Amino acid sequence: MSTHPGGKVTIGAIAAEAGVSPATVSKVLNGRSDVSAATRERVQQIMARRHYQRRGARRRGGIVDLVLNELDSLWSIEIIRGAEEALRGAGVSMVLSAVHGSGAGTSAWLDQLAARRSDGAVLVVSDLNLRQRTRLTSLGVPFVLVDPVGTVEAGVPTIGATNWAGAVAATEHLIGLGHRRIAHLAGPRQLLCSRARADGFRAAMEGAALEVPEGAVRHGEFNDPSGHAETTALLDEAERSGRPLPTALFAASDLQAFGAYAALRGRGLRVPHDISVVGFDDVPVTRWSDPSLTTVRQPLQAMAAMAARTLLRLIDGEDVDLPRVELATQLVVRDSTAPPRRDG
Template identity: 80%
Template sequence: MAGQTRRKVTIGEIADEAGVSNATVSKVLNGRSDVSAATRARVQEIMDRHHYQRRRPRRRGGLVDLVMNELDSLWSIEIIRGAQETLAEAGIGMVLSAVHGTSSGTGEWLEQIATRRSDGAILVVSDLTPRQRARLAAVKVPFVLVDPIGTVEAGVPTIGATNWAGAVSAVEHLIGLGHRRIAHLAGPRQLLCSRARADGYRAAMERAELTVPEGWLRFGEFNDRSGHGELSRLLDETAAAGQPLPTAVFAASDLQAFGAYTALRERGLRIPEDISVVGFDDLPVTRWSHPTLTTVRQPLHDMAAMAARTLVRLIDGEEVDLPRVELSTRLVERESTAPPGPAG
């Protein structure tokens, strides 16, 4: 860096000269305590010698875009609440955009972000293409992904949940109650979270040396209509083949679980006396259903809040230490699960 003191140096150049990471330099700039005194002194000396001046944070009072596939589901409401509350505390407004589908489509939302010069964007279940990422970089809009559809490039800030572990806990709960015939209503096949939950289901079944009959793992959509339709077909096909029905169903979302409730009641089957049901998400309505739903709590509000906090840090020019964060899921036991009945 000799001879470069007349121009503005970057955090990366300071990190290279000090022999530390960019994140460590950022910690020194932000007064974090988890840096040794010797490292702090070395980094500070280099910054002083090169007259480094931290980029001033953007003025509060700006706007952040929250881009989602849909805005009318209970799942979406929890995400919206978490993001809005956190951004409001930071003095930042929020604009909602819906892309209506599993793909970000034509990218109209992207041009709207560029037009209104948003300070940043939270992208929820959006399939971000290289072209769209390049466009965000060109207009200098930092972004954070929440629960993305596909594989994410290294270094892109991403907030998710422990989907695989959550699914394992759900199935192991049922196995612990004595269930051996367990079906799974999965979400959309193309979503990473759906595949992770399906893989967790398979892993728990294999660990218990239980087989999954043909057609008992069914990919669908995260809604009650899909849960109702897929379970109805599963039950009809199993009965037509003269095979025993499942004694338990693990649904990849609470809404699918409620669709399963309807399918079971239409056939005169009781929950949990005849068939136990487990969901995934722990939406507020699960505590009001009859019976109340055993489910895996996915911290949707917390995921959105962390995404918002991460975005605020990016807007303020800070480095993000952990680009990929997965928040813990946990099983919440309620009334919809019980040991299998005499016929089980």
């Protein structure tokens, strides 16, 4: 079997023995899903037998950290699935950490990362400050951000989704059904994705020459208690002011939409008979909710998988040509939206 002049086994040599192209070997190395299981196993067995080492590889323990704010949300579970599949396909182990926001938890995670000599990190956190980024750099640990909270310095790879376009599609769907009084349950103000979704909502309303009254955009958290609280506040304000209720709600997350479901049921209002509801994310339970939730599908697993594959390239000393990638969102229409009542 041929080797590099320095004595190392090459991708070309692996490909020749496996009877595949060098590109296929590269796909196996990067955890790509478009390789058959039999081919993947054959290539991996040859690499193991020949003690193949990737050019420029800086892997120490074959461990990558996946860091999230929380581990128990439906959103986080989809991210975990995507990253784990990509890393497992590349023969890399994954360590999960929850930072629970900023502060001591984040510092503890950084200490643990240094102690276990992780090869890199996929970061899905709401706060990553300059001190933390500097420490990661000083440790020689490459990292990729998923859905970052704010403006990211040039050269830091980030994977996101088309939040603005998704919000426009959701709002235009409601407008197309005939809704004119539409409210938006927005996410935290400091998050880029929240601002993009709120901006998309406003852009669609402005494009249809529809007013967004004061209080029609309510910022909260991406969870069901917040969706319940903000929907309740929205209904209370309409009742106090004597204004008519909105005929539709666009929630910035599916969990907020589920909180809205509960608040509306508590007031004797039916979805979509009285008020239509649209969510964002398309977590698996949306299709089984009652009614099934119209939502904007965010490719969470694909985002995490791409982040993991990008990280593997960084670990191996490769250049990343597109540091900022946005994957497309898609409107999924189900049973929670309908034309407004004629008397609404």
